[in-house]
Amino acid sequence: MKNRKELISLISIITLIFTMFPPQAFGGSTSVSDNIQPNLVFPKLILPDNTQNKKKTSTNNKKPAKKPAATKRVIKKRKVLNKEVRKKRSTNQYRIKFSKNLTSKQISIIIKKINRKYKAEVITKIGKNYVVTPPKGVSYKQIQNDINKIIKSFDKKESVKQYSVSFSKDLTNEQIDTIIKTINEKYKTEVLKKGKDSKYILTPPKGISFKEIEKEINEIIKSFFKEEKVEIDPSQIGYMFSFENVSYEEISSIADKNGITILYADKANGKYLLNLPSNMTSEKALEIFNSSFTKIEVEPAPSAPEYQEGVLIVKFREGTTPDEIDEINAKYSTSVKELISDNKGLTYLLNINEDASVEDKVAQFKAEESVEYAEPNYIRTTNPPQNDDPGSTQEQTVEFVSGPQGSVTRTNCRICIRPTGFSRRK
Secondary structure (H helix, E strand, O other): OHHHHHHHHHHHHHHHHHHHOOHHHHOOOOOOOOOOOOOOOOOOOOOOOHHHHHHHHHHHOOOOOOOOOOOOOOOOOOOOOOOOOOEEEEOOEEEEOOOOOOOHHHHHHHHHHHHHHHOOOOEEEEOOEEEEOOOOOOOHHHHHHHHHHHHHHHHHHHOOOOEEEOOOOOOOHHHHHHHHHHHHHHHOOOOEEEOOOOOEEEOOOOOOOHHHHHHHHHHHHHHHOOOOOOOOOHHHOOEEEEOOOOOHHHHHHHHHHOOOEEEEEEOOOOEEEEEOOOOOOHHHHHHHHHHHOOOOOOOOOOOOOOEEEEEEEEEEOOOOOHHHHHHHHHHOOEEEEEEEOOOOOOEEEEEEOOOOOHHHHHHHHHOOOOEEEEEEEEOOOOOOOOOOOOOHHHOOOHHHOOOHHHOOOOOOOOOOOOOOOOOOOO
């Protein structure tokens, strides 16, 4: 671009020279034939310097100076909940715009909370805009997070839980309308309203759970189906009792003594329908009858003696002489009835000659140093005692024995006796 301007300026200078100094001025003719060359002599010209030419052209073609363009401000983008853009207003100041979903009351709450937290006028309103001026040591991002937390808390408070409710088909439309009216009047708001497809929308008010309202609705439904109480004559209330092996006369006598009325009696089966006094329960009446029946005292069967009276068994220690045994028998009024066969010949069955118990004699003989042991002559039975277990009929006994071994009675039967060395004495 620079060389082009210099070339243009040079051509304009040459053109100016030709116009100022034509060829006639230097002795040449105006008409020159084709075969004659013109005799042109160019004087030495002092051409202006390029820098000077530039200055002349700049001064001659001088244009009005333009004002310098204003420097553009750098715009910082900030967001609240990623929706609105903030523009930098000045040093450490930001213009913000709140979402249109926020009410003026909510915005004023945000401003109060932020200013109260930092104890300074952090958010101010200028015209329709809001300006944030972060205090010293606090970044704009931190204030942005605080604002977002407050906005989120509004969303939590405003979220309302709703439940879909359907009533039983047993309820009429009038009853359902009564339920809706009763619930809405109690809470003074539209808690229950009709929805779509025969369903109803339940919106619990603040501080009230769904279960509480559900319980109240159930109580109202129960009131629709309450039956009227019918008063019953207490004298017509009867209790059925069953007695076995008790005569009607005895039942009637006990009932009269205790103010009990017999409403019905099935004497053959021992069943009685009794009317009891108001202060008497069926358990108390049964106790009265059981305690009033004739009791038959049964004496227990005498038990078989465990040992033989007037006799005891004594075994003397090894080395005891017959004279020492005679001295001990004379001392305790006993005599040898029988020598019990053993290897040492020191075990005797002794008779008690005086009126003394077997237990006393056993104790006396045990006190002697020459006696190894002393005990009664116990009676041992062949068969064990009879089983009186109430569940014995359910146990497997000989009644369940089947096969040829169960039918053997007398013939084809062998009995084997195995000696055990056990001595039985009576």
